[in-house]
Amino acid sequence: MLHIYNTLTRRKEEFQPLTEGKVSIYCCGITPYNYAHIGNARPAVFWDVVRRYLKAIGYKVRYVQNFTDIDDKIIQRAKEENTTAEEIADRYIKIYMDTLEALNIWAADVYPKVSENMDAITEMIKHLVVEGYAYPLEGDVYYSVEKFKDYGKLSGRRLEDMEAGARVEVDDRKYNPMDFALWKAAKPGEPSWDSPWGKGRPGWHIECSALSMKYLGESFDMHGGGSDLIFPHHENEIAQSEAYIGHSDGFARYWLHNGFITIKEEKMSKSLGNVFLVHELLKRYSGEVIRYFILGAQYRSPLDFSDERVAEAQSAYKRLVNAKKTAEDLLENADGSAAGPETAKALLEKAKEAKKAFFEAMDDDFNTALAIGCLFPLIKEFNTYAGDVKSRGVVFDREGFRTAFDIFTEMTSILGILEKEEAGQADDALVEGLMGVLLSIRQDARAEKNWTLSDKIRDELKNIGIAIEDTPQGVNWKKL
Numbered sequence: 001m002l003h004i005y006n007t008l009t010r011r012k013e014e015f016q017p018l019t020e021g022k023v024s025i026y027c028c029g030i031t032p033y034n035y036a037h038i039g040n041a042r043p044a045v046f047w048d049v050v051r052r053y054l055k056a057i058g059y060k061v062r063y064v065q066n067f068t069d070i071d072d073k074i075i076q077r078a079k080e081e082n083t084t085a086e087e088i089a090d091r092y093i094k095i096y097m098d099t100l101e102a103l104n105i106w107a108a109d110v111y112p113k114v115s116e117n118m119d120a121i122t123e124m125i126k127h128l129v130v131e132g133y134a135y136p137l138e139g140d141v142y143y144s145v146e147k148f149k150d151y152g153k154l155s156g157r158r159l160e161d162m163e164a165g166a167r168v169e170v171d172d173r174k175y176n177p178m179d180f181a182l183w184k185a186a187k188p189g190e191p192s193w194d195s196p197w198g199k200g201r202p203g204w205h206i207e208c209s210a211l212s213m214k215y216l217g218e219s220f221d222m223h224g225g226g227s228d229l230i231f232p233h234h235e236n237e238i239a240q241s242e243a244y245i246g247h248s249d250g251f252a253r254y255w256l257h258n259g260f261i262t263i264k265e266e267k268m269s270k271s272l273g274n275v276f277l278v279h280e281l282l283k284r285y286s287g288e289v290i291r292y293f294i295l296g297a298q299y300r301s302p303l304d305f306s307d308e309r310v311a312e313a314q315s316a317y318k319r320l321v322n323a324k325k326t327a328e329d330l331l332e333n334a335d336g337s338a339a340g341p342e343t344a345k346a347l348l349e350k351a352k353e354a355k356k357a358f359f360e361a362m363d364d365d366f367n368t369a370l371a372i373g374c375l376f377p378l379i380k381e382f383n384t385y386a387g388d389v390k391s392r393g394v395v396f397d398r399e400g401f402r403t404a405f406d407i408f409t410e411m412t413s414i415l416g417i418l419e420k421e422e423a424g425q426a427d428d429a430l431v432e433g434l435m436g437v438l439l440s441i442r443q444d445a446r447a448e449k450n451w452t453l454s455d456k457i458r459d460e461l462k463n464i465g466i467a468i469e470d471t472p473q474g475v476n477w478k479k480l
């Protein structure tokens with residue numbers, strides 16, 4: 001039975017779907033103004049595993065993840081690059097989608113963009129104004145937190161305490177310093193849309209209330225995001241949505257929040273200069289290794305990132321890859337199938353035990369860290385059994401072994417690993433080393449004006465799908 005820690009109730013609860021056999025999920029997406037960093041990859045990988053697991057235990061899943069494609073950061077970036085906000089958002093959405101693919105993440109059912117859903121957003125704001133939860137103010141519209149009696153229920157904060165410690169800029173026009181913008185009046189040179197309050201654009205929080213309800217209905221099962229979103233973003237989403245639907249028995253039922261990424265136990269932040277971008281990491285590690293690393297911590301725990309930690313994950317991951325190869329090799333090449341089920345009996349027992357422990361771990365608030373641990377005793381058995389067949393004359397029980405291997409694959413598919421063969425097998429450090437050797441030979445050849453050799457190296461690399469590029473800073477290479 002699946003149990004989930006619900007931020008709203010602050011305890012683990014047995015999961016009960018709204019509709020038998022179905023699960024609807026909304027997860028806050030990215031603001032596309034830059035490359036995705038490891039902190040963006042974590043929720044993406046986690047929610048992918050949640051979906052895979054729910055499917056494995058028999059649910060049909062609908063998953064919606066938005067793109068905040070209207071935002072100060074996008075507008076700022078567009079100004080810096082002398083282009084439009086739309087162009088910036090499109091560019092980084094595309095890059096993000098490529099990153100998701102590299103991380104072996106299933107596509108969402110819908111990726112709604114704010115810019116394409118302005119009607120749903122303005123409708124919701126209109127309704128909140130009519131119901132007295134929001135008030136227009138010189139082209140802006142604010143949400144009145146005092147009108148919503150449950151304000152603070154998700155984050156466990158009290159409005160009085162928030163006001164006392166309010167760090168929000170003092171704006172005397174607002175009823176309460178914690179009131180937040182649902183609509184912002186247009187500023188010159190910024191993208192804007194028509195509304196009953198004049199031209200403008202939506203505030204950040206309203207989009208997730210409007211988009212989740214538009215695509216999943218007034219009530220849905222799970223809402224996700226990073227723990228940094230609990231306050232104010234998700235608190236405000238609840239305030240908007242429950243006020244909109246008119247009762248507190250709706251909107252998201254289970255709130256799941258993933259923990260921070262730390263870098264060598266320090267918080268990751270731009271100001272500390274320790275932000276790791278996923279597309280950079282993908283040059284050094286396969287998507288599945290990054291995935292495996294992320295899943296090595298239960299989602300609510302902090303995840304400490306460092307090169308050493310990822311390298312450790314990589315070597316553990318390779319053991320899984322090798323075991324898979326050993327098993328496949330055995331299935332393909334070993335003789336014997338008539339030995340009966342007895343010979344692989346112990347192995348099969350181990351596989352069933354591993355599966356039981358794996359599902360128990362996943363049922364306990366998606367504890368992927370424990371679930372991954374269930375794979376290793378099993379691969380040890382695979383290797384022992386393969387040794388017995390190959391060297392000690394044990395007759396191969398094909399059927400028994402295949403059943404055990406299928407159980408293993410069932411678990412790895414839920415984790416979304418060992419699916420891209422080349423990704424699992426790529427020895428990236430070795431490739432990096434070999435490229436270093438080749439490029440230094442080519443540099444020597446160029447220094448000696450041996451153009452024939454230097455061109456040959458470049459052309460032959462191109463033939464195997466590697467481009468090299470001479471730049472003032474040195475030679476770069478990339479896979480074509």
Ligand SMILES: [Zn+2]
Pocket residue numbers: 027028029208233
């Ligand atoms: Zn959101």
